[in-house]
Amino acid sequence: MIIDFIQGASEFLGTVAFVLVIMELSFLAEEFFKTRFEIRRGFSGTGTSILEILKRHLLKILRIEGIWKDHVAFGLRAVPFFIAVGLLPIWSYRPGIENAYSFWIFGGIMVSTPLLSMICQWSSNKGAGWPFNLISAERALGGATALFILQITLVALTGEDTFEGFSHIQQHAWLIVQAPLSILLLIGFVTVAFFASFQTVFSKSHRFDKKDGWGFDDFFPSLNRVVWIIFVANIFLGGAPDFFGVGGFVLILKCVIVNVVAGIFSQIYFSFREDQAENFILWSLTPATIGTLIFSLILPGHRT
Amino acid sequence: MAYIGGFVFTCLVSTIATVWTIAYLQKESRIRPLSRVRWQPPSIKSRAVISFSIILPFSAFSFLFLTFVSMKLAQNLNLEGHGVYVVTGLMIPTFCFSLGFFYFRKMVRP
CATH class of the missing domain: 1.20.5 (Single alpha-helices involved in coiled-coils or other helix-helix interfaces)
Structure with missing residues (x-):
């Protein structure tokens, strides 16, 4: 029992290292390219090297404020996200937390965590709460319809509903190669991820209605987005390949590339207002996903 | 555990x-x-948005899940050549869902 407990603890440390590496590398690359892009438009370019950006991030982390209650709330909010990552196979072919319903649990965690967080804050503050938490909960629920349909479509397309199963079917080729129809689902999942973490594509990202000062609440949108990107890389891009024992590092590279490319692409080409974003998710993405679901069921043998 | x-x-x-x-x-x-004034969060008054947001995704989920089970069976039948049965089996739930979806859209879309 103690050995199991220690194994669980070490699995968490591996998971958190994996997430933080992807997050920081994505931040670095995204900020680096964004500042380069700004230089072309006449920005002076001070502090645009990778080292300068890294230094700035470290300083930002060291400026965290808050009271004891905030820190405990942060810890409680972080647990479901790390459990969600633990369900995914990251460092190797096998997931850290094995479960026969892992795919559904993952979706449930990602939808319900912001909602539970808001309810907890609402009850602990006697009916009050920061708009930041309310928006997070609303967005998680607003994207849930599309998310459920995307999940069902993926299961219909592949016949798998565990992350271990998804790894197994991608041993020789990525899912987007085996089933080109899944590219639509990939775009759908990335859009839902961006919507749920209210970043880039959706214009709310630059004005969080929250308390003053820099705290770990600012960390959650990025954490949410990274968890979704790890999910996407696992499901559609082959996950961690069995490649001379460095499959985990290959997966990190995939996640960073997808995260940065999707972030920059969406920032350059799209900027939806809050109401446009909800319209897009509910009235465009959802019918498109239902269409994909019907196609994937009508055409059996779609996966080669 | x-x-x-x-x-x-x-x-x-x-x-x-x-x-x-x-x-x-x-x-x-x-x-x-510098020491700053700690603002208290504002009160959340509207519960309608939250309850509406819960009802919509979960009703869609339950509908599609129930439909999906029969669709999965129909897919096997399709492999065996019962094409007409499959098309009918897919058409009816799709038609019903689309009817509700577009009516709902007409009612609530700004």
Whole structure:
């Protein structure tokens, strides 16, 4: 029992290292390219090297404020996200937390965590709460319809509903190669991820209605987005390949590339207002996903 | 169970300890901010949006899940050549769902 407990603890440390590496590398690359892009438009370019950006991030982390209650709330909010990552196979072919319903649990965690967080804050503050938490909960629920349909479509397309199963079917080729129809689902999942973490594509990202000062609440949108990107890389891009024992590092590279490319692409080409974003998710993405679901069921043998 | 317990316990302890340590260091350092007024969060008055948001995704989920089970069976029948049965089996739920969906859209879309 103690050995199991220690194994669980070490699995968490591996998971958190994996997430933080992807997050920081994505931040670095995204900020680096964004500042380069700004230089072309006449920005002076001070502090645009990778080292300068890294230094700035470290300083930002060291400026965290808050009271004891905030820190405990942060810890409680972080647990479901790390459990969600633990369900995914990251460092190797096998997931850290094995479960026969892992795919559904993952979706449930990602939808319900912001909602539970808001309810907890609402009850602990006697009916009050920061708009930041309310928006997070609303967005998680607003994207849930599309998310459920995307999940069902993926299961219909592949016949798998565990992350271990998804790894197994991608041993020789990525899912987007085996089933080109899944590219639509990939775009759908990335859009839902961006919507749920209210970043880039959706214009709310630059004005969080929250308390003053820099705290770990600012960390959650990025954490949410990274968890979704790890999910996407696992499901559609082959996950961690069995490649001379460095499959985990290959997966990190995939996640960073997808995260940065999707972030920059969406920032350059799209900027939806809050109401446009909800319209897009509910009235465009959802019918498109239902269409994909019907196609994937009508055409059996779609996966080669 | 002990495995997940270890995972969750370590997550809680390490995140709280890390955040507390950094915040403590910041509080004691020279770069700490000037003392500021701690604003209380505003009250949340509307529960309608939340309840509406819960009803819509979960009703869609239950509908599609129930439909999906029969569709999965129909897919096997399609392989066996019962094409007409499959098309009918797919058309009826799709038609019903589309009817409800477009009516709903007409009613609530700004």
